[in-house]
Amino acid sequence: MSFDLSVIPNKNIVLAVTGGIAAYKSAILVRRLKDAGFNVRVVMTHGAQAFVTPLTFQALSGNPVHTELLNPEAEAGMGHIELARWADLLLVAPASCDTLAKFAAGLADDLLSTLYLATKSPVWVAPAMNQQMWAAKATQRNLNTLVEDGVHVIMPDAGSQACGDVGLGRMPEPEDLARQVTQYFHRAQRAIAEKFGMLAGKHVVITAGPTREAMDPVRYISNHSTGKMGFALAAACYAAGAKVTLIAGPVSLDTPNGVRRINVSSAVKMLEISMQMLDEGCDIFIATAAVADYRVAEVAEHKIKKTGDELNISLIKNPDIVATIAQQQKRPFMVGFAAETRNVEEYAAGKLVAKKLDMIACNDVSRPDIGFASDENAMMVFFAEQYQMQKRELEKASKQEIAQQLVEAIHDALHHEIEPV
Ligand code: C5P
Secondary structure, three states, X not given: OOOOOOOOXXXXXXXXXXXXXXXXXXXXXXXXXXXXXOEEEXXXXXXXXXXXXXXXXXXXXXXXXXXXXXXXXXXXHOOHHHHHHHOOEEEEEEEOHHHHHHHHHOOOOOHHHHHHHHOOXXXXXXXXXXXXXXXXXXXXXXXXXXXXXXXXXXXXXXXXXXOOOEEEEEOOOHHHHHHHHHHHHHHHHHHHHHHHOOOOOOEEEEEEOEOOEEOOOOOEEOOOOOOHHHHHHHHHHHHOOOEEEEEEOOOOOOOOOOOEEEEOOOHHHHHHHHHHHHHHOOOEEEEOOEOOOEEEOOOOOOOOOOOOOOOOOOEEEOOOHHHHHHOOOOOOEEEEEEEEOOOHHHHHHHHHHHOOOOEEEEEEOOOOOOOOOOOEEEEEEEEOHHHOOOOEEEEEEEHHHHHHHHHXXXXXXXXXXXXXX
């Protein structure tokens, strides 16, 4: 299961294409909607078929194209009522003057106009026409009626038109339309997650990636952490309805959708920002960062020169970020990670107590198939004694799936009845 919110799973779009030169753009629109993860079925009016063939849309959508209302053969596949129920969105692009007029008048003399009346789904229209036809009083009157009826009108762009005119009436580019549709579903999905998600109403702060400890203006000490686990957790927490702040060391990963990211370099800076997050109000703190244990005692002001055969650099201990946060009076629910090469469970359980954590997830980084740079992970999760919860084994899976299971573990611990001892 993917928690990347840039891809919307299992949403159905009926794309209705009507007669106009912009119909060619709808072919690309199908591609973009499919890229974004939507299931697409195309309805074409007779006018649309004068511009593009149904075969084009069938090939691009991977589904038969619906063109007729009263054709027993076509209705045998998915009838107009089934199609109307299947749709999570009816998107009419391009929407011709004629279609807008039919919708406004409530006619039902072809497949699309019937579908419009039969569907409960939201309806979006992207009018595209000659600028004079757009400006016509009848068109504007029909649009006003549609808006009153709850139809969402995507305004046409201005510019040069296929007919040689210049003005309002161009259908927006397919990428732009696909983005608007995707954002609409994101917002709807987000509203549900914020209300009913496992971490609804929580502010989660996550540290991720390595830290960089400067030696001089050009060199540093760091490690191989990629930040993938922390970023996957940020996406999973957001999908679970939380507000998420990701304090990221230097990594080359895209910020998950909806997540606030604060880039840092050194461990000291990572701690400073983490403390600021406590002031802001933090409910859950997840420390996935591979923080450098030591930093250079005195960072050279200028580049260190190659002089003798040996170079001694004195290191001093970095603050332990997760342990410092755990010591604060108003502490959040604390989750730590432990990467070990041996005695994995024993060391992890020790860290849970030593760092005063509520939960710790540990993995064996000596296994070449999981851990640092891998896309997969396998973990053992321990809870602090007061939760009286059994340890959990998370079997090898993608970091996204592991992240989701960790969200569930956090949710369960937060809702666990703590029995009086
Ligand atoms: O002690 P160790 O580095 O193995 O502990 C790992 C856990 O402690 C991780 O959750 C890591 O993010 C956190 N940690 C920290 N600050 C440090 C060292 C580790 O927050 N200086």
